[in-house]
Amino acid sequence: MADPRGFITTDRREATKRPVAERLGDWNEVYPGGPGKALLPIITEQAGRCMDCGIPFCHNGCPLGNLVPEWNGLVHSDDWEAALDRLHATNNFPEFTGRLCPAPCETACVVAISRDAVTIKNVEVAIIDKGFADRRVEPQQPDWHTGHTVAVIGSGPAGLAAAQQLTRAGHTVAVFERDDAPGGLLRYGIPEFKMEKHILDRRIRQLKDEGTNFRCNVEVGRDVTGRQLKERYDAVVVATGATVPRDVALPGRELAGIHFAMDYLVPANHASLGRSAPGLIDAAGKHVVIIGGGDTGADCLGTALRQGAASVTQLDHNVEPPTDRADHEPWPMYPRVFRVSSANEEGGDQVYRASTVEFTGEDGRVTGLKLVDVVRENRVNTPVPGTERVIPCDLVLLAMGYTGPETSVPEQLGVALDERGLIARDNDWATNVPGVYVCGDAGRGQSLIVWAIAEGRACAAAVDEYLAGESKLPRPVRPSDVAITV
Numbered sequence: 001m002a003d004p005r006g007f008i009t010t011d012r013r014e015a016t017k018r019p020v021a022e023r024l025g026d027w028n029e030v031y032p033g034g035p036g037k038a039l040l041p042i043i044t045e046q047a048g049r050c051m052d053c054g055i056p057f058c059h060n061g062c063p064l065g066n067l068v069p070e071w072n073g074l075v076h077s078d079d080w081e082a083a084l085d086r087l088h089a090t091n092n093f094p095e096f097t098g099r100l101c102p103a104p105c106e107t108a109c110v111v112a113i114s115r116d117a118v119t120i121k122n123v124e125v126a127i128i129d130k131g132f133a134d135r136r137v138e139p140q141q142p143d144w145h146t147g148h149t150v151a152v153i154g155s156g157p158a159g160l161a162a163a164q165q166l167t168r169a170g171h172t173v174a175v176f177e178r179d180d181a182p183g184g185l186l187r188y189g190i191p192e193f194k195m196e197k198h199i200l201d202r203r204i205r206q207l208k209d210e211g212t213n214f215r216c217n218v219e220v221g222r223d224v225t226g227r228q229l230k231e232r233y234d235a236v237v238v239a240t241g242a243t244v245p246r247d248v249a250l251p252g253r254e255l256a257g258i259h260f261a262m263d264y265l266v267p268a269n270h271a272s273l274g275r276s277a278p279g280l281i282d283a284a285g286k287h288v289v290i291i292g293g294g295d296t297g298a299d300c301l302g303t304a305l306r307q308g309a310a311s312v313t314q315l316d317h318n319v320e321p322p323t324d325r326a327d328h329e330p331w332p333m334y335p336r337v338f339r340v341s342s343a344n345e346e347g348g349d350q351v352y353r354a355s356t357v358e359f360t361g362e363d364g365r366v367t368g369l370k371l372v373d374v375v376r377e378n379r380v381n382t383p384v385p386g387t388e389r390v391i392p393c394d395l396v397l398l399a400m401g402y403t404g405p406e407t408s409v410p411e412q413l414g415v416a417l418d419e420r421g422l423i424a425r426d427n428d429w430a431t432n433v434p435g436v437y438v439c440g441d442a443g444r445g446q447s448l449i450v451w452a453i454a455e456g457r458a459c460a461a462a463v464d465e466y467l468a469g470e471s472k473l474p475r476p477v478r479p480s481d482v483a484i485t486v
Contacts, residue, residue, distance in 0.1 A: 043123055047076040092457065101449055239440045293314060
């Protein structure tokens, strides 16, 4: 363990972010030099807050089963190399989760019963960023090649995790990605201020050096058929994510100036990288309304502020969360409590208990949004009479989540969908088509990045067993496991 009395004698601390005015002037990560570097001066004392709790519920809170007490203790004793090994034992990409995961491990931390949780996520990202800085993250070549081939469709976190595990098991893996570079939404859906792309690129280099092949600018159904993949490869893993956005059927929805979040974020990310950005939607000087209070909405908020929006209003039909756990969400559950993202720190207004009624406009363009206060009863939002009003807006961004995967790949492969429109699978990750498997949001539905990585790892073990008869790869989760609601 770390410091036996650390959780009593040491308060929780996090690294100081760059000043808001400075952050809004560029697209870099909000921490100076990145979170790993920014956290180093305080990370040893923070790791020392991890207590000898007997039963570490952080393992259960994390779908990957990260060995949190072990690498906290190793960091506290300044054994960074061993800490990196323990971190990689359960997580292929801790630099992604350390930046992007909402950290259900921390709400399950035993210290959090009566005090502020251990800064698990911060220690995690410090270990991996220092590991890369010290050049200790090296390719892991397989001991032998099995002669089996696997196609992975999609290069988001689930696809990358499955591909890396299968390559290390000795199979020849090709990852098919329709964009021009690997990463899925990690590449163009996540803004630079949350994760700079060189963080992704350095991990992709490791996968390539290990032997994973990437086929970018290749779309299944356009450049290669599902039949060709099944004929060419011994197994196929579908990891396309759940990318169909949730829409609203309201009067005025057809007006120009109303866009899905990803139609806004993707070209904005291209532009922030100094690349050509066809279809760029510029919020400069505009009154922006974001419908949706989740992470994607926060990404839109931070992007609009950096583009120079005149105002940004974020609507959420839920009530404002409490500052403390509700009685029906006791420890170690992930509670719905008030959290402030880095984007919310930078500006914009948040309006809770608000539901959109209608979009108003002139000359075919949106100029306003009519909303109404709501109360939630029996899981139904009921409008409050007399609370309707119109707020001005030139740009509306729909960030209400995703309903499921696009149907083109399932149709190409002949795999069945379930009643939710997700790709159906059994408890071994297999679809109804022999040799075709699915992992990540395409089969689970919209979820967390940590679940995507865990599913990719577990699916890889199932595919390895299908090809080789047995597998030594870990299976951290099953499809039947219930996702933590965040």
